[in-house]
Structure formats: structure tokens, C-alpha cells
Amino acid sequence: MITLGWLYTLGGAMFAAYAVLSARDRLNPRRWGNAAFWGLLSLSFLGGHMLGDIGNGVLVLCLVGLAGFGAIGRGAPETTNDAEREAHSRRLGNRLFLPALIIPATAFFGTLAYNYTPFGQSGLFDPKWVTLILLGTGALAAVAVTMVWLKPPAIAPLQEGRRLIDSIGWAVVLPQMLAALGAVFALAGVGDIIGALAGHAIPEGNRFVAVAIYALGMALFTMIMGNAFAAFPVMAAAIGVPLLIKGYGGDAAVIGAVGMLAGFCGTLMTPMAANFNIVPAALLDLKDRNGVIKAQIGTALPLLACNLLLIYFLAFR
Incomplete structure (x- = not known):
């Protein structure tokens, strides 16, 4: 059975390749910093389950140190130049985007097939992670199609991937770290503290102010954490559940769904x-x-105002 661990192995192997290629890039004065950063990230994917909490914590601190002290920089991989890319663009036009469409198509239609056809009885995939596994499968299929179609050098996918990931730099791991931060905030009781403060600030019985603080709080905490999924448990524990749902009898589905839109x-x-x-x-x-x-x-800003009004008028009918 193919499980989520296979995707972690694939991701770890990819980052390991970036580390090796970065170490060999003599044109990059920060090549050893890049190699260390992507190598540590590879280690977290391949062996994070064996490092334990303290080991993973030290690994994350090392990543932060490398990024914070400017040890990583943009490399110069041997890839196509601007003239070659423009030539490909003129010759192939929008057809260049076709391989990219393979990824969502594989995830979407593969998930439907696994759930609603006999294919799902094969036991090939872990049923809890079917969509993610198919997303990874789609990425591999897209690379294979591109290789057969455009016939680039065998190392091209890794070199182009390194070029892109060097352009992004340390920010590539920011979404995962911020999502973890949201869980830490929730476990630390930040939502309860905010709820207590909001209880003093909201006039008794003033539903509109409560909704406004909830919607604006979702947007603000998302701006702080960078991720609405990280902000949601904090604001739901602070205002959404105790005040809007239990206190005013609001519709949980509307408050949750539109609250997420406010966060977005x-x-x-x-x-x-x-x-x-x-x-x-x-x-x-x-x-x-x-x-x-x-x-x-x-x-x-206009969307945020609309979401605030949607919660106020739809959740308390």
C-alpha cells in the first residue's frame, strides 16, 4: 500500500538532490549554506520521525540560523538561458502549460475514480491520504510527460527545481512553520486569553461588535501567522464557539466557513x-x-467587509 510516507521520501530525496547540486555550484559564494539548508530539510523529511521532538527542534533552529545569518543565496544552475526560453515560448505557446495541468487533473479525477469505482477496492493507496498521494503521482507524471515531449537533459528537472527554490529561499518552509505555530498558540491557551479580553471589550448583547471582532481577528491573526488555518483555532476558541455559537446561537457552519474566508x-x-x-x-x-x-x-479590504456582513446576516437567522 502506498502511504503518505512515500511522499515524504520523495520530497526528502528531492531536497537531498538540491543539497548535492548546491554544494557543487562553485559559482555560488553561499553554496555550502544552501547545501546545509536543503540537506537539513531533506533530513527532516527522510528521518524526522526518528529524530524525536528535541532533534527536530534543534534541526528547525539550525534552519532558522542559516536563514537568519544570510548563509543561503541564489545559485546559478546550468539551465536554459533567456533566449532559449523565449524560443520555446514562441514555438509552443500556451501548450507549455499542459504538463502543469496534469497535476490537478490526476488528483481530481484519480480521487473520484478511487472513491466511486472498483479502483478504490484495490487497496493501492492509503484511503486517508488518497488526494495527496495522487497529487504527488500527478507531479511525477507531469515531469515524465515533459521529459518525453521536450527531451531536455536528464538533470534538467532537478536543476530547474533548484533554480526556482533558490529564488524562493528560506520562505519555502514558512507555511509549514506558521501552521505549526497556530497549533502551539491553541495548545498554549492563547484563544482563551483573547476570549477573556474580548469579553470585557464587547458590550453585552451587541452581536455586531462580536462578529466584527471575530472577522477582523481572523484577518489580523492570519496576517501575523501567514495562514488562516493557523488563525482559525485561536479565534474559534476565543470568540467563534463560546460567544457567537453558544452565546448567540449562531450557525456553526456559516461562522466557520465565512470566518475562514475573512482569514483569507x-x-x-x-x-x-x-x-x-x-x-x-x-x-x-x-x-x-x-x-x-x-x-x-x-x-x-472590501472582501473582508462583505464577509463580516455575511456572518452577521446569515449566521443568526
């Missing part, structure tokens, strides 16, 4: 959401690293 508005306005806002700026070589955020604020 915060995602549009923070550099902490690196995978949405900093990574595109790096990949597109934008001069302003916050250019994506500045372009999104005009959409995020």
Missing part, C-alpha cells in the same frame, strides 16, 4: 503568507517584493 482576506495582505505573496514576487523577479500585496489590498 488577511492572507492577501501579509508577507507572512510567503507562498502566496513573496514566492510569486521572487519567481517573477519583481523589483518590489511587496508588489503582489500592494496590488491585492484594494480587493482584500
Whole structure:
């Protein structure tokens, strides 16, 4: 049976390859820092379950130290130059995007087939992780199709992957760290503390103010943590469950779902959401690293106001 561990092994092998290629990149003055960073990340994927809590904690501190002290930098992998890319673009046009579409198509249709056809009775995949496993399968299929179609050098996928991941840098691990931070906040009782403070600030019986603090709090904590999924347990424990659902009898589905949408508005306005806002700026070589955020604020604020009103008018009918 193919389990989630197979994906961890695949990811660990990929980061290990980046570490080796970085160490061999003599044109990068920070090649040993890059090699150490991607090597440690590979170790966490391949052997994190054997390191224990303290070992993994030390590993994360080492990653932070390498990034914080500027030990990692952009490499210069042997890959196609700008002229070659432009030639491919003129010749193939939008067909270049077809391999990328293989990834979501494999995950979507594969999951449907596994759930609603006899294929699901084969026991090939761990049923808890079918979609994630198929997502990884789709990525491998996309690489295979690209190799057969464009016939690049065998090392091209790893070199191009290293070029992209060096452009992103340490921010590539930020979403995982911030998601873990949300769990730590919840376990530490931050939600209870915020709930107690909000109880003093909200006028008794004023449902609108309670909804406003909940929606704005979701956006604010998402901006701090960079991840609405990390902010949700904090704000749900602080205001969503004790006040809006139990206190005012609100619809839990509306409060939860639209509250997440309010959090996503915060995602549009923070550099902490690196995978949405900093990574595109790096990949597109934008001069302003916050250019994506500045372009999104005009959409995020009206959406946040709409989500606030949706909770107020739909959750308490």
C-alpha cells in the first residue's frame, strides 16, 4: 500500500538532490549554506520521525540560523538561458502549460475514480491520504510527460527545481512553520486569553461588535501567522464557539466557513503568507517584493467587509 510516507521520501530525496547540486555550484559564494539548508530539510523529511521532538527542534533552529545569518543565496544552475526560453515560448505557446495541468487533473479525477469505482477496492493507496498521494503521482507524471515531449537533459528537472527554490529561499518552509505555530498558540491557551479580553471589550448583547471582532481577528491573526488555518483555532476558541455559537446561537457552519474566508482576506495582505505573496514576487523577479500585496489590498479590504456582513446576516437567522 502506498502511504503518505512515500511522499515524504520523495520530497526528502528531492531536497537531498538540491543539497548535492548546491554544494557543487562553485559559482555560488553561499553554496555550502544552501547545501546545509536543503540537506537539513531533506533530513527532516527522510528521518524526522526518528529524530524525536528535541532533534527536530534543534534541526528547525539550525534552519532558522542559516536563514537568519544570510548563509543561503541564489545559485546559478546550468539551465536554459533567456533566449532559449523565449524560443520555446514562441514555438509552443500556451501548450507549455499542459504538463502543469496534469497535476490537478490526476488528483481530481484519480480521487473520484478511487472513491466511486472498483479502483478504490484495490487497496493501492492509503484511503486517508488518497488526494495527496495522487497529487504527488500527478507531479511525477507531469515531469515524465515533459521529459518525453521536450527531451531536455536528464538533470534538467532537478536543476530547474533548484533554480526556482533558490529564488524562493528560506520562505519555502514558512507555511509549514506558521501552521505549526497556530497549533502551539491553541495548545498554549492563547484563544482563551483573547476570549477573556474580548469579553470585557464587547458590550453585552451587541452581536455586531462580536462578529466584527471575530472577522477582523481572523484577518489580523492570519496576517501575523501567514495562514488562516493557523488563525482559525485561536479565534474559534476565543470568540467563534463560546460567544457567537453558544452565546448567540449562531450557525456553526456559516461562522466557520465565512470566518475562514475573512482569514483569507488577511492572507492577501501579509508577507507572512510567503507562498502566496513573496514566492510569486521572487519567481517573477519583481523589483518590489511587496508588489503582489500592494496590488491585492484594494480587493482584500472590501472582501473582508462583505464577509463580516455575511456572518452577521446569515449566521443568526
